[in-house]
Amino acid sequence: xxxxxAHGEVFGAGLVVSPAVWWAGEAIVAQVAAAPAGTPLPRVWxxxxxxxxxxxxxxxxxxxxxxQARGWAPAYREEPGAGHDEAAWAAxxxxxxxxxxxxxxx
Numbered sequence: 489x490x491x492x493x494a495h496g497e498v499f500g501a502g503l504v505v506s507p508a509v510w511w512a513g514e515a516i517v518a519q520v521a522a523a524p525a526g527t528p529l530p531r532v533w534x535x536x537x538x539x540x541x542x543x544x545x546x547x548x549x550x551x552x553x554x555x556q557a558r559g560w561a562p563a564y565r566e567e568p569g570a571g572h573d574e575a576a577w578a579a580x581x582x583x584x585x586x587x588x589x590x591x592x593x594x
């Protein structure tokens with residue numbers, strides 16, 4: 489997420505999967521909230537598994553809310569029963585790739 493904020497002019501889209509929003513006291517949420525008006529942000533896929541823990545899900549929701557408050561509309565997904573592991577991410581990689589490389593929704 490930080491890379492997308494810092495270099496949004498470079499990327500067309502990015503995946504923020506099972507984000508470590510907790511890191512540095514949820515600094516990424518504060519960085520989103522403090523982004524200057526008009527900061528370019530690529531299309532964002534944000535997702536989290538519901539079995540990653542209540543705190544993780546709540547933190548991902550706070551990140552989504554911060555993005556929305558700045559006028560950005562991330563594609564957001566909470567995957568029921570998914571944990572924080574390679575098997576969970578692999579099970580949802582197809583929609584992630586469609587988001588990145590598929591035809592944009594109209």
